[in-house]
Amino acid sequence: MTPDEAADLVEAIAARQDRAAFAQLFRYWAPRIKAFLMRGGSDAEIAQEVAQEAMIRVWRKAASFDRRRASAATWIYAIARNKRIDLARRASRPAIETDDWLAVFATEEEDADKSVLAGQTYSRVKELLDDLSAEQLLVIRKAFFEDKTHSAIAHELGLPLGTVKSRIRLALSRLRERLEKDVR
Amino acid sequence: MSGHSAPDELLLDWATGALAPGLALAVALHVALEPVARRTAERLGDVAGALLEREAAADLDEDALDRTLARLGSVGIEPRPAPTPVRPGFEWAPPFLRPHLDLARDWRRVFGGFEEIRLALPHDRHRVSLLRLTPGRGLPMHRHVGAEFTVVLQGGYSDATGSYRVGDFAVGPGPEPHEPIADPGPPCIALIVLEEPIVLTSPWGRWLNPLVRRGLI
Numbered sequence: 358m359t360p361d362e363a364a365d366l367v368e369a370i371a372a373r374q375d376r377a378a379f380a381q382l383f384r385y386w387a388p389r390i391k392a393f394l395m396r397g398g399s400d401a402e403i404a405q406e407v408a409q410e411a412m413i414r415v416w417r418k419a420a421s422f423d424r425r426r427a428s429a430a431t432w433i434y435a436i437a438r439n440k441r442i443d444l445a446r447r448a449s450r451p452a453i454e455t456d457d458w459l460a461v462f463a464t465e466e467e468d469a470d471k472s473v474l475a476g477q478t479y480s481r482v483k484e485l486l487d488d489l490s491a492e493q494l495l496v497i498r499k500a501f502f503e504d505k506t507h508s509a510i511a512h513e514l515g516l517p518l519g520t521v522k523s524r525i526r527l528a529l530s531r532l533r534e535r536l537e538k539d540v541r
Numbered sequence: 542m543s544g545h546s547a548p549d550e551l552l553l554d555w556a557t558g559a560l561a562p563g564l565a566l567a568v569a570l571h572v573a574l575e576p577v578a579r580r581t582a583e584r585l586g587d588v589a590g591a592l593l594e595r596e597a598a599a600d601l602d603e604d605a606l607d608r609t610l611a612r613l614g615s616v617g618i619e620p621r622p623a624p625t626p627v628r629p630g631f632e633w634a635p636p637f638l639r640p641h642l643d644l645a646r647d648w649r650r651v652f653g654g655f656e657e658i659r660l661a662l663p664h665d666r667h668r669v670s671l672l673r674l675t676p677g678r679g680l681p682m683h684r685h686v687g688a689e690f691t692v693v694l695q696g697g698y699s700d701a702t703g704s705y706r707v708g709d710f711a712v713g714p715g716p717e718p719h720e721p722i723a724d725p726g727p728p729c730i731a732l733i734v735l736e737e738p739i740v741l742t743s744p745w746g747r748w749l750n751p752l753v754r755r756g757l758i
Contacts, residue, residue: 358594370618371618374618376610376613379610379613380606380610383606383609384606386593387601387605387606387609388598388599388600388601389593389594389596389598389599390593391599391601392596392597392598392599393592393593393596395599396596401599404599405599405601405602405605408601409605409608409609412609413609413612413613413616416613416616416618417616417617417618417619418619419618420618420619420620420621421619421621421622427583427586427587427590428586428587428590429590430590430591430593430594431586431587431589431590432590433590433593434586434589434590434592434593435586435589437593438557438558438589439558442558475583478583478584478587479587479590479591482584482587482588482591483587483590483591483594483595486588486591486592486595497553497588497592498592500553500554500556500557500559501556501557501588501589501592502592504557504558504559505557505559506554506557506559506560507550507553507554509559521550522548522549522550525549525550525553526548526549526550529549529581529584529585532584532588533580533581533584536584
């Protein structure tokens with residue numbers, strides 16, 4: 358699903374409660390959210406339940422989606438992540454509001470051209486993930502999929518903290534470097 | 542130009558939602574105000590979305606979509622939330638900080654001639670405060686037991702480690718005592734997150750330490 362297609366579908370929900378658009382998003386994203394949750398350690402039944410809850414939140418929050426701020430994939434990830442945090446820490450910590458997380462990415466007055474750019478950069482980053490080493494990807498995937506700090510990851514993998522830090526920094530400089538090259 | 546960015550691994554911890562609320566707020570302010578950190582945070586957002594999208598689709602129950610569609614009838618679409626209005630005197634606060642600045646909280650003069658607003662964040666045992674320093678004035682000489690995280694929101698300050706402007710992020714200077722002084726210009730306003738109480742190191746400051754430890758000042 359291209360970033361534009363996904364963004365159009367979310368906006369269709371916001372504009373006219375478009376159930377067909379929701380169904381299309383659901384067929385594509387719900388199975389991926391379920392897989393993401395299972396990779397984070399949820400069992401299949403709970404993962405499916407949370408994926409459905411996350412998709413209902415996509416419906417409820419559709420009007421808050423802003424394609425200038427982030428790609429639909431990023432926005433859906435944030436929703437799924439919060440649903441998982443809700444589930445894991447129901448007693449100990451309230452969920453971080455998705456809106457807060459993405460609110461910092463762009464202010465209201467920023468220009469609309471940014472939406473095209475946000476989608477393109479997203480697509481490029483998706484390709485560039487193949488350029489990262491398996492070790493770098495392991496650390497970053499663990500962080501995003503298991504909601505762990507980099508020090509918790511170092512502990513779990515039995516690696517020195519400095520090694521984990523440098524994997525994160527190398528992966529990000531690689532992405533930044535390649536993206537800059539594209540611009541030139 | 543600034544140049545004091547949070548380290549990549551802290552931005553990653555923030556992006557994954559793993560930080561306690563006070564530190565998460567400090568990093569969010571840094572990301573909102575400092576362009577280099579903003580770009581890194583946006584790339585981390587892209588990475589998160591891309592990792593999700595590249596997941597192999599798991600099987601869902603056949604009726605999962607129908608059951609979800611059936612529930613939508615009772616779920617309204619929430620209007621985009623209106624931004625919290627700006628409180629006079631707090632124009633420097635980015636929109637997502639405004640809900641924390643309700644009228645119940647106001648600048649309170651603290652020993653040493655600076656002012657503080659302590660923020661109440663649920664589920665966070667760290668001390669999270671906004672500090673305001675008049676130009677040329679500083680915090681009393683102190684050292685840290687735990688980590689200290691600072692993000693500048695207005696004006697700037699300098700200490701032995703460098704000069705910090707709006708959006709800059711500083712991670713506690715370690716065990717050495719330091720004495721930040723506000724730069725000339727508008728008052729310096731910063732959000733500070735302390736993992737442990739500071740220890741005052743000047744001769745007159747030392748006798749205040751028991752009160753600092755108990756969070757009374």
